[in-house]
Amino acid sequence: MREPILKVSGVSKAFGGVQALRDVSFEVYPGEVFGIIGPNGSGKTTLVNCITGFVRMDAGRVLFKGKEITGWPPHRIANEGLARTFQIMRPYYSLPAYKNLIVPLYSPRARKMGGWRGGGKMGDRDTVAVDILEEIGFERDSFVPYKPASALPTGYLKRLELARCMALRPELIICDEVFSGLSMSEIASMIPLIEKFQMGGVTLVMIEHRLKELFRVADRVMVLNFGEKIMEGTPEEVIQDERVKEAYLGTEETRDA
Amino acid sequence: MELLIYGLINSMALALMALGFTLVYGISRLPNFAHGALYVVTGFATWTFIHSLGLPYGVAIPLALLMTALIGTFIYQFVLIRVRGMEMSEVIATYAIGLAILEALRWAGFKGMTYSLPVFVGGSVEILGVPVDMHRLLILGIGALVFLAIWAFTHFTRLGLALRGIAQDEWAAMMLGIDSDFTATVALAIGSALAGLAAVVLLPLGNIVVEAGYSVLIFAIAVCIVGGLGSWAGAVLASFIIGFAQILSVAYIASHFHMVVALLAIILTLIFRPSGLFGRQKELEERV
Amino acid sequence: MEQMLRKERIDRGIRVRTEGIYAISHWQELTYLILPRLLLIGGFFLAPICLLPFPYWQRIVSIICVYGLLAISFDFLANFVGLVCLGGAFFVGVGGYVAALLNTQLGLPSVLSIPAATIGGAAICTLLFLPCLPLRGIYFAIVTLMYPLIFSRIIEAFNLFGGTDGIAGVVSFPNVWLEQYVIISLTLFGLFGLRRLVNEDIGLVLRGIKDNDQAVKASGIDITRYKALAVFIASLLGCFAGAYLAHLYMWAGISLFALDFSIMPIAATVIGGGGSLAGALVGSLIIVPISELLRAFGTLRIAIYALILTAFIVFRSEGIMVYAQRKYHQFERWVKV
Numbered sequence: 094m095r096e097p098i099l100k101v102s103g104v105s106k107a108f109g110g111v112q113a114l115r116d117v118s119f120e121v122y123p124g125e126v127f128g129i130i131g132p133n134g135s136g137k138t139t140l141v142n143c144i145t146g147f148v149r150m151d152a153g154r155v156l157f158k159g160k161e162i163t164g165w166p167p168h169r170i171a172n173e174g175l176a177r178t179f180q181i182m183r184p185y186y187s188l189p190a191y192k193n194l195i196v197p198l199y200s201p202r203a204r205k206m207g208g209w210r211g212g213g214k215m216g217d218r219d220t221v222a223v224d225i226l227e228e229i230g231f232e233r234d235s236f237v238p239y240k241p242a243s244a245l246p247t248g249y250l251k252r253l254e255l256a257r258c259m260a261l262r263p264e265l266i267i268c269d270e271v272f273s274g275l276s277m278s279e280i281a282s283m284i285p286l287i288e289k290f291q292m293g294g295v296t297l298v299m300i301e302h303r304l305k306e307l308f309r310v311a312d313r314v315m316v317l318n319f320g321e322k323i324m325e326g327t328p329e330e331v332i333q334d335e336r337v338k339e340a341y342l343g344t345e346e347t348r349d350a
Numbered sequence: 351m352e353l354l355i356y357g358l359i360n361s362m363a364l365a366l367m368a369l370g371f372t373l374v375y376g377i378s379r380l381p382n383f384a385h386g387a388l389y390v391v392t393g394f395a396t397w398t399f400i401h402s403l404g405l406p407y408g409v410a411i412p413l414a415l416l417m418t419a420l421i422g423t424f425i426y427q428f429v430l431i432r433v434r435g436m437e438m439s440e441v442i443a444t445y446a447i448g449l450a451i452l453e454a455l456r457w458a459g460f461k462g463m464t465y466s467l468p469v470f471v472g473g474s475v476e477i478l479g480v481p482v483d484m485h486r487l488l489i490l491g492i493g494a495l496v497f498l499a500i501w502a503f504t505h506f507t508r509l510g511l512a513l514r515g516i517a518q519d520e521w522a523a524m525m526l527g528i529d530s531d532f533t534a535t536v537a538l539a540i541g542s543a544l545a546g547l548a549a550v551v552l553l554p555l556g557n558i559v560v561e562a563g564y565s566v567l568i569f570a571i572a573v574c575i576v577g578g579l580g581s582w583a584g585a586v587l588a589s590f591i592i593g594f595a596q597i598l599s600v601a602y603i604a605s606h607f608h609m610v611v612a613l614l615a616i617i618l619t620l621i622f623r624p625s626g627l628f629g630r631q632k633e634l635e636e637r638v
Numbered sequence: 639m640e641q642m643l644r645k646e647r648i649d650r651g652i653r654v655r656t657e658g659i660y661a662i663s664h665w666q667e668l669t670y671l672i673l674p675r676l677l678l679i680g681g682f683f684l685a686p687i688c689l690l691p692f693p694y695w696q697r698i699v700s701i702i703c704v705y706g707l708l709a710i711s712f713d714f715l716a717n718f719v720g721l722v723c724l725g726g727a728f729f730v731g732v733g734g735y736v737a738a739l740l741n742t743q744l745g746l747p748s749v750l751s752i753p754a755a756t757i758g759g760a761a762i763c764t765l766l767f768l769p770c771l772p773l774r775g776i777y778f779a780i781v782t783l784m785y786p787l788i789f790s791r792i793i794e795a796f797n798l799f800g801g802t803d804g805i806a807g808v809v810s811f812p813n814v815w816l817e818q819y820v821i822i823s824l825t826l827f828g829l830f831g832l833r834r835l836v837n838e839d840i841g842l843v844l845r846g847i848k849d850n851d852q853a854v855k856a857s858g859i860d861i862t863r864y865k866a867l868a869v870f871i872a873s874l875l876g877c878f879a880g881a882y883l884a885h886l887y888m889w890a891g892i893s894l895f896a897l898d899f900s901i902m903p904i905a906a907t908v909i910g911g912g913g914s915l916a917g918a919l920v921g922s923l924i925i926v927p928i929s930e931l932l933r934a935f936g937t938l939r940i941a942i943y944a945l946i947l948t949a950f951i952v953f954r955s956e957g958i959m960v961y962a963q964r965k966y967h968q969f970e971r972w973v974k975v
Contacts, residue, residue, distance in 0.1 A: 171858035200858030446944035457938040606795030620769035
């Protein structure tokens with residue numbers, strides 16, 4: 094049995110009178126793609142915020158690589174190797190795309206992890222930033238990385254958000270709805286990127302609404318509903334499960350025949 | 351024993367000072383940094399009504415309160431309404447207005463010993479062996495009355511309930527048809543009047559000085575930070591804590607400790623419990 | 639045939655070429671870029687010489703620079719890092735008192751006391767602002783607003799450091815030219831230095847804190863530490879101004895915590911144009927002489943600034959410098975078609 098890279102146990106969080114999360118626990122193993130799905134309002138983003146330190150949980154523990162990160166501030170968690178994307182992205186619109194990566198490259202972790210391929214000893218963050226953008230799929234040797242972020246379409250912005258995470262050389266990335274807002278072809282071009290992450294040894298936790306695309310890449314999936322975990326399993330198992338169907342579609346009132 | 355009584359009185363004074371500020375912030379999230387100026391201007395207005403216009407005390411006070419409430423309304427209608435939502439601009443704008451009022455008063459010659467308001471009732475009483483002057487006792491009484499009145503107002507009248515609704519959830523209240531601008535104007539008018547009320551109750555204890563404008567602002571903010579921005583119960587509790595701390599330190603350490611206590615209270619709160627005692631804002635818990 | 643006229647921008651073609659390496663390709667582009675800066679630097683450096691027959695106005699130049707430093711530090715903190723500092727007087731007071739104490743108690747000459755007061759004062763200020771840095775911006779505004787008020791009252795009440803009389807007997811500068819040019823060069827150094835800083839990598843981090851601090855946190859950066867760094871930089875400017883004033887007036891007292899030093903820089907920045915750093919300096923160039931002329935009005939001055947400030951904020955004016963920058967790029971002339 095492999096050691097889980099991320100172990101979340103008993104996370105609960107209430108906002109005022111609303112119980113956003115109730116006793117959620119799961120484990121993620123190194124190298125896999127773990128999906129988290131659930132209807133709107135099931136607490137997916139709150140879960141991410143709790144794990145990554147943006148929101149203080151009422152109860153629960155989070156262990157990352159065996160280390161207890163419960164209650165750590167977000168930047169410390171990021172420096173430990175756990176990165177996250179934001180559902181609503183706000184890049185620095187007036188700056189060129191590659192300059193958007195300067196901030197994460199300034200972090201202690203990026204500095205410690207040393208030179209990116211060809212980037213040297215972190216002395217020139219600009220070069221490293223452009224390298225990262227090329228890795229992430231911006232066209233090689235074009236002027237796309239130099240365009241201001243306001244000129245980029247959504248697909249590129251999503252990649253920029255992932256690049257922001259990649260600059261930290263993370264071991265686990267939590268992707269908050271990266272597929273949302275993308276067209277079918279844009280998603281199709283994102284999938285090789287995800288597989289590339291996997292091959293690079295990065296574990297992915299993906300929160301998604303678009304189930305078809307998610308099920309193509311995910312190894313295991315967890316389903317949340319009203320803040321509770323109702324099921325966990327492979328995509329095939331999840332599709333067939335009654336509780337999942339009920340959560341998404343509701344039940345028919347059965348009447349006596 | 352003496353300390354207990356004077357501590358109570360001081361705490362009530364602080365609570366009165368802070369009430370206007372915390373009410374406005376609690377209802378409309380508006381930091382009214384002109385609070386101190388409104389306090390002082392009411393004092394001088396009352397004095398002017400009495401001495402220059404010859405009005406009796408009982409008429410001068412309500413008139414001054416009305417005037418201050420009007421000033422508060424103007425502040426909202428002409429200034430704050432345009433910068434609503436931009437916290438920094440609200441702070442700077444109200445602070446600037448407060449400054450303008452205070453410094454204009456100073457320039458207009460309102461300084462010196464001649465400006466003071468007469469106490470409501472003269473004489474003193476002995477309580478448990480401690481001589482206390484009547485006016486100070488009155489402060490306790492009036493303060494309690496005011497709090498009761500505000501409580502009743504916000505729980506039993508339509509307007510008061512509307513104010514509470516806006517305080518709890520602005521969007522929901524607006525969807526129910528409560529006009530946010532109107533309630534903000536009312537809140538600011540009431541808050542200003544409360545600042546004025548604190549002034550007419552507390553100023554008879556000494557002279558009216560422009561400096562008090564800054565001191566009152568500092569104390570009101572200290573109380574609100576310790577109690578939690580926007581929490582009325584917190585403000586009351588905080589004023590008792592700070593009030594007693596001030597009296598005790600003045601008695602045992604050195605005089606003039608009021609400011610130091612206020613400063614320490616602010617710093618300690620920010621370090622150890624930034625959202626204050628009953629802070630509903632929960633600033634440290636951020637949402638993405 | 640009739641000659642048709644149309645408007646053409648004077649800098650047609652030139653402006654575009656000033657981006658990037660082409661800037662040095664032709665004297666026209668160079669002039670376009672350098673002229674405004676040259677005017678500013680030249681003007682400041684020539685001012686003391688031109689004003690030699692008017693020592694009163696020479697001193698005004700120094701005061702302009704003092705307020706300019708404060709305004710630049712306010713602009714930097716507010717528009718680049720997102721921290722609105724309503725009490726610039728605190729920096730001035732701390733810097734001034736530290737310099738005066740170092741000078742009168744330890745006998746340090748001005749050449750040592752000013753740098754020491756600048757750095758030491760900045761450290762003290764940063765330390766005192768530390769509790770409110772992790773919190774929402776409004777707390778910083780409140781705390782900065784209150785500190786100068788509170789500290790001046792504490793000094794007065796406890797008669798510390800000379801109480802209301804202040805610390806007298808601070809030595810002045812060795813000679814008048816030093817007095818003038820030290821502050822002028824340091825102001826310009828501060829201005830151009832900060833302008834350079836905000837475009838460096840670390841400047842991007844600071845600006846990121848203002849734009850989107852959640853993303854900055856998620857990128858592994860400790861926001862509190864960088865906010866502290868920004869406050870330290872800003873207080874370096876402010877404490878230097880205070881230390882300079884202590885030696886200029888040969889006295890340090892509660893008036894160093896006066897509202898003037900808090901409000902005028904804000905007014906200068908808002909009028910001159912926030913977000914451009916140079917605008918703050920231009921703003922103080924405008925406000926300080928006006929303030930001198932208004933000196934007859936006593937404290938009404940402050941009331942006037944406060945009202946002007948309110949007007950600018952409420953009507954969200956962009957400020958003179960920003961307006962000028964826009965227009966500089968838009969000069970037009972009539973050209974035959």
